């Protein structure tokens with residue numbers, strides 16, 4: 001007797017990647033290489049694309065599906081034939097997020113610039129049904145009237161989903177060509193779910209470790225972008241390696257103090273994972289935030305970050321400048337500005353209130369941070 005439809009259908013997970021920028025495309029590639037071989041996943045990986053028309057007149061989605069390459073955000077890299085680009089978030093929501101046969105679980109990977117997530121969540125409210133797990137690869141946060149809101153919390157609150165995070169020393173272009181790197185999954189309660197994410201992302205060249213500290217992992221990924229802007233100023237002013245190392249050390253200290261003052265649960269050990277010191281180092285050496293901040297300082301702050309971003313990144317988005325503003329809002333609101341001189345100075349330089357050279361001129365404010373260390 002032929003098995004019934006339910007018997008035929010194994011309990012498999014479907015993966016959807018929401019986002020298709022530089023890291024979003026690499027994440028889809030990593031996942032797609034694994035879903036082909038892991039029996040607990042359907043082969044196909046859907047990737048939501050914020051649709052745009054290329055200079056050729058073609059839609060980006062059509063080109064991705066025809067060439068298997070994200071020609072705008074990750075040119076020259078094949079994503080895997082099982083990656084299907086989809087431009088319609090709501091329509092995709094209806095078809096992708098349904099649990100087929102009542103047995104499938106779905107796994108949603110969020111990886112867009114953080115400033116777009118509030119709008120994306122609003123569009124998805126009420127459209128996600130069934131047994132769905134989420135993970136955020138997004139480095140950034142929102143600041144609301146009530147205070148700071150991490151992106152994983154935004155996803156959890158707006159969409160009613162459990163949301164892990166994955167952060168790390170992960171310059172996307174390097175992982176795209178399969179150079180070895182590590183990453184950290186942060187989870188809240190279920191080790192089993194965390195292990196499923198680890199399995200989905202891990203490859204011989206991408207080693208993923210799980211830690212039970214969502215806030216710590218996410219804040220590391222978020223705050224290092226502010227330090228990378230500071231490192232870029234130092235590079236642009238040609239201050240040398242010792243100065244840059246000092247800025248990175250002070251930045252790491254502020255990252256730790258700020259994280260622990262916001263969430264007492266944050267663990268010291270998280271700062272020694274890939275998401276912590278390793279991501280700080282790689283971003284301060286080779287990231288986009290560093291690169292654009294370098295140009296900003298070389299131009300004496302006379303050309304805005306928006307202008308430089310558009311010119312230098314061709315559609316890719318910086319996270320550090322807006323994160324510096326968001327952090328500054330939290331610091332002002334809580335009366336912590338004096339405790340975080342590096343974070344505060346980065347924002348003041350970005351908005352033109354201070355010259356780029358202030359990144360070290362204001363270092364006399366830095367010893368105040370020791371007050372923070374005593375209290376955490």
Ligand SMILES: NC(=O)C1=CN([C@@H]2O[C@H](COP(=O)(O)OP(=O)(O)OC[C@H]3O[C@@H](n4cnc5c(N)ncnc54)[C@H](O)[C@@H]3O)[C@@H](O)[C@H]2O)C=CC1
Pocket residue numbers: 019020021022023024025049050051073111112113114116137138139140170171172173315316317318319
């Ligand atoms: N690129 C990298 O090396 C890494 C990036 N990340 C993080 O991943 C997140 C996503 O960054 P990337 O994938 O690199 O993106 P990206 O900066 O390369 O690309 C920008 C993306 O935003 C989309 N977009 C533009 N306007 C939009 C709108 N109004 N609504 C929705 N989407 C819009 C574009 O279509 C494009 O997909 C960020 O939080 C970033 O910090 C994390 C690790 C590495």
Ligand SMILES: O=C(CO)COP(=O)(O)O
Pocket residue numbers: 139168169170171172225228279282283286287288289290318319
């Ligand atoms: O987060 C990153 C590396 O882990 C990428 O940093 P940038 O956005 O500065 O390129």
